[in-house]
Amino acid sequence: QFVESGGELVQPGGSLRLACRAPGYTLSAFAIGWFRQAPGKDREGVSCLSSSGYVTKYKDAVRGRFTISRDDAENTVYLQMTSLKPEDTAVYYCAEVLSPHNMCDLVAYRDSWGQGTQVTISS
Numbered sequence: 001q002f003v004e005s006g007g008e009l010v011q012p013g014g015s016l017r018l019a020c021r022a023p024g025y026t027l028s029a030f031a032i033g034w035f036r037q038a039p040g041k042d043r044e045g046v047s048c049l050s051s052s053g054y055v056t057k058y059k060d061a062v063r064g065r066f067t068i069s070r071d072d073a074e075n076t077v078y079l080q081m082t083s084l085k086p087e088d089t090a091v092y093y094c095a096e097v098l099s100p101h102n103m104c105d106l107v108a109y110r111d112s113w114g115q116g117t118q119v120t121i122s123s
Contacts, residue, residue, distance in 0.1 A: 001025075002094050007117030014084050018117060020077040020094030027070060028053070031099035032077045033106055034068060036090035036119075045106025047079060048097045055103045061087070084121045091116040 002025075006018040020032065033048035047058045047068040056068055067080040077094060093116040096109040 002114040004092060004094055004114055004117040007092060007119040009120045009122065010084055011123050012085060012121055014121070015080070015082045016084065016119060018079040018081065018092055018094075018119070020079070021075065027075055027077055028072050030096045030109075031104035032070070033095060033097035033104060033108065034077075034079045035093045035095060035106075035108065036088075037093070037116075038087075038090040041090075043093070045097070045108075046092070048104035048106055049077060050099060050102060050104045052102060057104055057106060059106065081119075084119075086121045089119060089121050091118050 003021045006016060010016055029051060031048060031050050034046045035043050036046050037043040046062055047066055049056050049068045049070055053070055065083045070077045093113050098105040098107045098109055
């Protein structure tokens with residue numbers, strides 16, 4: 001079970017750092033991704049990180065603004081979000097993702113989700 005945190009109300013142009021934890025689950029053993037779901041829209045993949053920590057992937061709309069990383073000592077995957085826009089408003093989730101050729105893909109390994117964390121970008 002994944003636990004997401006760090007979401008809050010932020011003004012456009014602001015920054016947030018989301019955290020993904022999974023008690024009892026070593027995150028470095030798997031490719032992990034961040035997803036988001038805005039009201040009335042399907043859940044979409046935002047970013048992922050390979051188990052090696054060397055390969056990342058980003059949705060075009062967030063590339064250059066979001067950065068995914070992992071702290072193995074804290075067993076936590078982060079999503080640093082900058083230059084936030086109103087269209088980034090969504091509930092954000094993390095999950096294990098497919099890892100073809102030891103890389104990562106913006107596709108969840110299983111359709112099982114935590115509670116997510118709400119990110120709201122508004123003035």
